[in-house]
Amino acid sequence: MSTLRALARAQAVAAGRAQPVATVRHLHLSDRPLVLVPLALAGEANAPLAALVGTAPDEARLLLVPQPRNRDQRFAFAAELAGVLLPYLDSFRGGTEAVAVDRGRDVRHRYVDAPQLLVPNPAGITFLRLFGRSTRFRRPDGDHPVHPSVPVLGRWLTFFAERAEQPGSAALVALTDALTLHWATGQSAVEDLHLPAVLGWLDPPPGSTGAEAAARAEDPAVCPPAGPATDPDFDNHRLAPAIEAYAAAEDDPVARAAAYDVLAGLLRDQLAPTWELMWRGVGLLRAVPPGARVAGRWAGDRDAFTAHAEHVDAGGGPQPRRDGAVAAALRLQRLERALTGWAVQRAYDDPLVMAEHRLAGEAFVGEVTLADPKRVDDSGRRPVLRPRIQVVTTEPVPMPVGATLFSPARPGQKATVVFVTPGADGKTDVVLELSGGMGRGLTAPAGSVPEVGERICLTSLSDGFLPGGAFPAPEETPWTHGGPPEQHAE
Amino acid sequence: MEDRLGEIRGGGPPKRHNARTVAALTGNPGCTRRAVLDSAGADKPALAERLGFPARFGQSRFAITRGNAFEAQLKADGGVELLRLVAERLGVPVPAGATWTDLGGDDDRPERSRAALTAGGVGPALFDHPLLGLDVAGRRVHLEPDLVAARLAGRFHVVEIKSFPVIDGQADPAKVAAAAIQSAVYVLALRELLAAEGHDPELVSHEVVLICPRDFGNRPVASLLDVRKQLLVLRRQLARMARVDDLLATVPAGFTADPAADPAALAAGLRQVPARYAPDCLAVCELAQFCRHEARGHTGALGRPVREALGGVVEVADVLALAEGGRAPEPEQAEAAALLRAAARLRADALTGNPA
Ligand code: SF4
Numbered sequence: 001m002s003t004l005r006a007l008a009r010a011q012a013v014a015a016g017r018a019q020p021v022a023t024v025r026h027l028h029l030s031d032r033p034l035v036l037v038p039l040a041l042a043g044e045a046n047a048p049l050a051a052l053v054g055t056a057p058d059e060a061r062l063l064l065v066p067q068p069r070n071r072d073q074r075f076a077f078a079a080e081l082a083g084v085l086l087p088y089l090d091s092f093r094g095g096t097e098a099v100a101v102d103r104g105r106d107v108r109h110r111y112v113d114a115p116q117l118l119v120p121n122p123a124g125i126t127f128l129r130l131f132g133r134s135t136r137f138r139r140p141d142g143d144h145p146v147h148p149s150v151p152v153l154g155r156w157l158t159f160f161a162e163r164a165e166q167p168g169s170a171a172l173v174a175l176t177d178a179l180t181l182h183w184a185t186g187q188s189a190v191e192d193l194h195l196p197a198v199l200g201w202l203d204p205p206p207g208s209t210g211a212e213a214a215a216r217a218e219d220p221a222v223c224p225p226a227g228p229a230t231d232p233d234f235d236n237h238r239l240a241p242a243i244e245a246y247a248a249a250e251d252d253p254v255a256r257a258a259a260y261d262v263l264a265g266l267l268r269d270q271l272a273p274t275w276e277l278m279w280r281g282v283g284l285l286r287a288v289p290p291g292a293r294v295a296g297r298w299a300g301d302r303d304a305f306t307a308h309a310e311h312v313d314a315g316g317g318p319q320p321r322r323d324g325a326v327a328a329a330l331r332l333q334r335l336e337r338a339l340t341g342w343a344v345q346r347a348y349d350d351p352l353v354m355a356e357h358r359l360a361g362e363a364f365v366g367e368v369t370l371a372d373p374k375r376v377d378d379s380g381r382r383p384v385l386r387p388r389i390q391v392v393t394t395e396p397v398p399m400p401v402g403a404t405l406f407s408p409a410r411p412g413q414k415a416t417v418v419f420v421t422p423g424a425d426g427k428t429d430v431v432l433e434l435s436g437g438m439g440r441g442l443t444a445p446a447g448s449v450p451e452v453g454e455r456i457c458l459t460s461l462s463d464g465f466l467p468g469g470a471f472p473a474p475e476e477t478p479w480t481h482g483g484p485p486e487q488h489a490e
Numbered sequence: 491m492e493d494r495l496g497e498i499r500g501g502g503p504p505k506r507h508n509a510r511t512v513a514a515l516t517g518n519p520g521c522t523r524r525a526v527l528d529s530a531g532a533d534k535p536a537l538a539e540r541l542g543f544p545a546r547f548g549q550s551r552f553a554i555t556r557g558n559a560f561e562a563q564l565k566a567d568g569g570v571e572l573l574r575l576v577a578e579r580l581g582v583p584v585p586a587g588a589t590w591t592d593l594g595g596d597d598d599r600p601e602r603s604r605a606a607l608t609a610g611g612v613g614p615a616l617f618d619h620p621l622l623g624l625d626v627a628g629r630r631v632h633l634e635p636d637l638v639a640a641r642l643a644g645r646f647h648v649v650e651i652k653s654f655p656v657i658d659g660q661a662d663p664a665k666v667a668a669a670a671i672q673s674a675v676y677v678l679a680l681r682e683l684l685a686a687e688g689h690d691p692e693l694v695s696h697e698v699v700l701i702c703p704r705d706f707g708n709r710p711v712a713s714l715l716d717v718r719k720q721l722l723v724l725r726r727q728l729a730r731m732a733r734v735d736d737l738l739a740t741v742p743a744g745f746t747a748d749p750a751a752d753p754a755a756l757a758a759g760l761r762q763v764p765a766r767y768a769p770d771c772l773a774v775c776e777l778a779q780f781c782r783h784e785a786r787g788h789t790g791a792l793g794r795p796v797r798e799a800l801g802g803v804v805e806v807a808d809v810l811a812l813a814e815g816g817r818a819p820e821p822e823q824a825e826a827a828a829l830l831r832a833a834a835r836l837r838a839d840a841l842t843g844n845p846a
Contacts, residue, residue: 003833006799009792010809023840043553045655045706130657134706188769188793211786220546232548240551321658351843355836359829365839 002356008184016209018183018201023352024291027178028170028298030116032056034088035278037120037271038127040228041068042235046130048077049230050267053084057279062268066246066260075146078135082149089115089156093309114298114305117160117172118282120195120226120274125164125174127228132157136318152312158319159308163301165335168342170294171301175281182288186210194218195226199277202284224270226277234270242266291349297342344461348408354457358395363459366393366430373449376442385442387434387449388418391456397428405432405458410448413437415458432458492628494738495530500748504531507631512624513671516720517774519727522740523765524775527747529627529731534776536749541757543779557653560703561636564651564710569616571710572637572649576699577614579712580643588614588639593621600632607638607646607680608687615640622679627731635676645695646684648676656702656711666700666715673698674720678728696721740764769793801826 008019032055039049050064061084065077096109119125136154138146163171180192185201191214192198200213208216217223220231230239242263249255323331347354347363357363370390377386397420399405405415415432422428438444450456495504505511515528527534538545564572569590577584589611593603603620617638624631637649650673654665677698681691696718704711731737742762749756760780767785769792771778785791787806803809803826811817812827813834819827 001793001795001799003799003801003829004837006789006792006796007809007813007830007833007837009796010789010800010806010813013787013792013806014810020841023843041552042550043556043653045657045703133657186792188791188796190769190772190793218546230550232550232553235550235552236548352837352840355840358836359833 002359004352004356004359005184009186012184012186012201012210014186016186016211017204018185018198018210020182021184021352022182022288022346022350024294024350025285025288026168026181026291026294026346026349026353027173027285028116028290028294028301029282029286030113030170033116033118033282034085035118035275035282036124036128037226037274037278038124038131038228039230039267039271040127041065042230042232044068046127046134047074048131050271051081052268052271052275053081055088057276060272060275062264062271064264064267066263067243071144075135075138075150078131078150078153079147082147082153085153085156086149089309091115092305096306099303110299110302110306111309112302114171114302116170118278119172119174120278121176121193122174123193123228124226125161125172128157128172129161129164132159132161133321151318155312155316155318156308159304162319163304167335167339168297168345169301169304170298171304175278178285179281182285185214187214195274195277195281196223199281203280224273226274227271230270238266291346293345293349297345341463344463347459347461348411348463351457354408354459357459357461358457361396361398362461363457364393364395364397365455365457366391366395366428368450368452368454368456369429371449371452373444383442384435385438385444387438387444389415389432389434389450391430391432391458392423392427393430394427397430399460403460404462405460406462407450407456407458409456410437410450411463413448430458495627495734498526498530498741498745498747499532500746500750502533502749504629505533507531507626509633509635509672509675512626512631512633512675513668513724514774515626515731516671516723516727518766518768518771519723519730521764521766521771521775522737523760523763523781524777525727525731526737526741526763527777529734529737530747531627531629532747533749537747537756538776538780540749540751540753541760541780542753543777543783545776545779547776553653560653560708560710561651563708564701565618565637569618572616572701573614573639575701575710575712576639576647576649577642579699579714580647582643585614585642588616588642590616590618592618594619604683604687607640607683608689611641614642622676622683624675624679624682624728625732626728627734633676633679635673635680638676638680639699643695646680646693647695647697647699648673648680649699649701650676650715651701654702655705656713657705661702661713669700670698670715670717671720671724673700673715674717674724677717678721678724767791801829803830 005021008021012019034053034055036051036053038051041047041049047068048065049068050062052060052062054060063077063080065073067073092111092113092115095112097112098107099110101108119128132154135150136158138151138154140146140148160172163169176193176195176198179198179202183202185192185198187197187201194217196217197214200217201210204210204213220233224234225231242259246256246259246263249259347357354363358365368389369392371387373387375387376383399417401417401420403417405417407413407415413434413436415434417430418433419431420428434449438448518524535545569588573588574584591606593599593606599621600623603622606617607620617640619634619636620638622633622635624633635648636651639647639649650669652665652669654662677694677696681694684693685691696716698715698717700713700715701710703709740763745759745762747756747760761784765781765784767781768790771781782791788804789797789800789806789809790804800809803812803823809830812819812823813830815831
């Protein structure tokens, strides 16, 4: 927790309402996201009970499992969900665009848009991940055949769950995470897992404070939980009798239909408030303009969607239960890099996020007081353009001489620290030598060198490419790491 | 002293503990309020209700049914499957058989359990639902582990049966943590029982065998939990509660937590007993809603990371006053104040659209 974000929480407490911690939106938001609110049966291993799903506020579709312990009904639910999800995914497989690869020597194609799944909270992501795990290995033939769409659903849910682990991905998003990335509530991180409470802080009803709205949102009698876990009182006093009534009406089609309607009504009532909140939250996020690097990250999601669609088309098998040692190490490294990269990108896109890094001594803002844009360094074999600027700042400058800094306004340019001179007035003079981002000639194009009077931010955070580590091929996994993974079968 | 505890509790008998409630004692060991109430055996759920802050620790029928069904299924065959699971997990050859002793029932269970567990013998033995005891704040608490395995891999092992799934070798970490501390309560009780009979308490392994359903079905899978850390925490908290006198010294005379008392008086009384609210309380203590309400305006209510990031300043109002420079910091707050002022300035700067 950065002090800046912590301060925003304190301000939220005092103001009685959430406070912004971002000035731009750091996540792509689809025009047509698939909102999914799942409920699971208590005590079971991720047994679906019901879900509301749809791509528009007035298009909620209720799926339910009248006897959640019944395995056939569970897979019937999976087939029904596949009936919603798979056509939704296909609807993004229209237009493609060409992307240059291999330094322009080749092109590949990716879809111009991609699906986006929104669930209320991180537990919703876990639910989908496990539901993907429980369906992707099923088969349409053999002992317990399922509908052919079920294993396909499982592979896609697994794909989304894996994307959700990738920092900065917007393929599958927990709304609580998305909201608290942009606003600080006046409550703790555990309480922020409760979507109704978060929205209570963000958008309290007229006449009440965020704290009051959040407290009300915690009373399951007033506001049902946002799932997947249900309220035990609801389970004991309403759901259990309704499920029993359904089971008891086995031989009587009329009674059974009536019991089904009762059950559907109960579950819809539990889900509908969360459904409303989902779209309210989406609306709040949509009102924030996207950051400059959001589209680039979404392109990464589109790439991943394209690749997985091709994999599924080619009859590709289900993802393995567990990664082998090499795959796991690669994945961990990929995630770590993505995490660092995402943090840097947000800082570059958003002065309020950069402020957190300024406070941490990783960036400072100052005014350009001297600029020599024509300076040429001719000490080497060829003369090169190396303008110098002097920046005066009131902020601490812990960076040593020789450090390479960057400015979000000119991300392609490097600024090397030449002198750091603390002044008597608490200010610091920093002289920097610039390279890159100024064309190839010995004259800098207009605007490529900061001018006197400009306020600029300089940071040690680099948005550049971080080289990956070298790992052996999976078939060369050393025995210390379990040896080569077995070829995956069922 | 027992009288004083009785007064605190009110008219009723002390609330009965079980392994879950004893485990919960370690939830917020720094909290005096909780230690006092738990030592007195106060009825915290009723108290919370009376205060207008009812606890929400309901359990779903579905979960209870599933838990019972899984345990019954495992024990249906006289322990054959359990024996195999435990032996394999402990890495010893599966014995041809083991004695199965059902220590459930009504009569004289502590005595029968004590005799059975300390009788000695040769072959492996499984004890179903033995009744153990532990002293909690000077009172005997009865505890009932699901199963104790004796003389497998040369030691006693507590076996805990839980109905949450282990999927691809992984389980919900919060549930595993709860199972570990609960099992530690049994390990401690079993060690005390052996020690009281002159046996080496270390005969009870600090490794507990946890049995859960595997993946999405009903087939069981066994895992080992090392509960040494939990044992330490538990011992420390029990020792603290055993020094009830020290605890009571912090409690004003006349303090009561009797759920029948007037709510306003109850609330006023409770406020006299120091608490240490943290968001974690919400998951472990019935009084959490009350204490959270009381802690409003404190940085600690926002979670420890927030409080630390704010330089440890206790009150939100102070944080803001220091950040705005509206108040001179106490000497020990100087560093925090400088940080907060810088943070406030940077935040304001960025929010008013100054270029960065
Ligand atoms: S909820 Fe209150 S009484 Fe319970 S542990 Fe937390 S601070 Fe102590």
